[in-house]
Amino acid sequence: MNQKDKINTLSQYYKDKYGYRVFKLGLSTGIACPKRYNPCSFCVQNTFIDEGIKNKNITQQIDYLIEKISSKVKVGGFIAYFQDNTSSYGDIEYLFSLFKEADNHPQILEIIISTRPDYISADFLNMLKDINKPITIEIGMQTANDKSLLFLNRGHLHSDTERALKLIMKYSYRIGVHIILGISEETIEDIENTLDFINKNECIKDVKIHHLAVFEGSKLATLGIKGISLEEYIEILAYFIKGLRSEVTISRLFTSNLNREQIMLNDFPGVKRMWLNKFMEKKHDIKKNKRL
Numbered sequence: 001m002n003q004k005d006k007i008n009t010l011s012q013y014y015k016d017k018y019g020y021r022v023f024k025l026g027l028s029t030g031i032a033c034p035k036r037y038n039p040c041s042f043c044v045q046n047t048f049i050d051e052g053i054k055n056k057n058i059t060q061q062i063d064y065l066i067e068k069i070s071s072k073v074k075v076g077g078f079i080a081y082f083q084d085n086t087s088s089y090g091d092i093e094y095l096f097s098l099f100k101e102a103d104n105h106p107q108i109l110e111i112i113i114s115t116r117p118d119y120i121s122a123d124f125l126n127m128l129k130d131i132n133k134p135i136t137i138e139i140g141m142q143t144a145n146d147k148s149l150l151f152l153n154r155g156h157l158h159s160d161t162e163r164a165l166k167l168i169m170k171y172s173y174r175i176g177v178h179i180i181l182g183i184s185e186e187t188i189e190d191i192e193n194t195l196d197f198i199n200k201n202e203c204i205k206d207v208k209i210h211h212l213a214v215f216e217g218s219k220l221a222t223l224g225i226k227g228i229s230l231e232e233y234i235e236i237l238a239y240f241i242k243g244l245r246s247e248v249t250i251s252r253l254f255t256s257n258l259n260r261e262q263i264m265l266n267d268f269p270g271v272k273r274m275w276l277n278k279f280m281e282k283k284h285d286i287k288k289n290k291r292l
Contacts (some may be wrong), residue, residue, distance in 0.1 A: 020076025176206035182228030229265030
């Protein structure tokens with residue numbers, strides 16, 4: 001049994017939708033995060049953005065990434081993925097110019113905008129109505145538990161996520177959420193609380209899952225947090241996905257570190273294919289009502 005038979009991946013969703021393989025291009029607005037002076041405890045900048053897009057406009061970023069990816073794999077289409085920092089933060093007219101530039105690119109099929117729940121506004125969402133291509137809004141909820149949000153120094157509460165979702169639901173945009181598994185001191189009840197929230201909110205169509213990565217230089221590292229191991233994470237991940245609504249797509253299973261110069265203190269041994277194989281074995285074994 002292969003991966004697509006066991007989990008509902010976003011890549012398969014796009015392949016079913018368009019009839020060919022689609023790849024996300026990680027783009028940057030070039031605007032610093034609003035929390036840059038008091039960052040989230042896990043955050044170290046430049047861990048998930050290709051260094052090659054720095055100082056390039058949106059069209060140049062897209063063209064650079066398309067050329068880089070197309071030289072390695074065969075891809076039929078591309079998604080403009082504004083994932084860097086907080087992509088709804090900044091002057092609205094300027095942001096619109098960036099999104100419209102991606103909208104006008106002939107090889108872009110859709111646009112994904114990743115942001116914080118406390119930076120979603122009616123003005124921002126109204127502005128997006130002038131974009132022609134389909135839009136997904138990704139909300140960095142991370143967890144449904146306020147004590148964990150405080151530990152992560154997110155600067156928002158779960159009520160901000162609830163407010164953001166209610167606001168986005170007034171529009172036709174697809175909605176995804178980011179979550180972190182393996183947060184220090186989270187119990188199985190805390191994890192189930194996050195899972196239940198996603199399952200009850202049918203507006204959430206996609207979940208992007210990260211493990212709590214501890215990068216050198218982050219607040220977590222200074223606190224002596226070691227982070228979760230591969231074995232511990234796979235146990236939690238398999239349990240979480242086993243209980244997730246079957247129609248929810250999964251766009252990520254592990255934290256990425258595109259800039260390999262950044263040191264991850266709990267970097268998993270081996271390669272991602274090995275991690276996936278371990279995950280598939282564990283997910284197949286876990287009973288739906290098992291408690292960790």
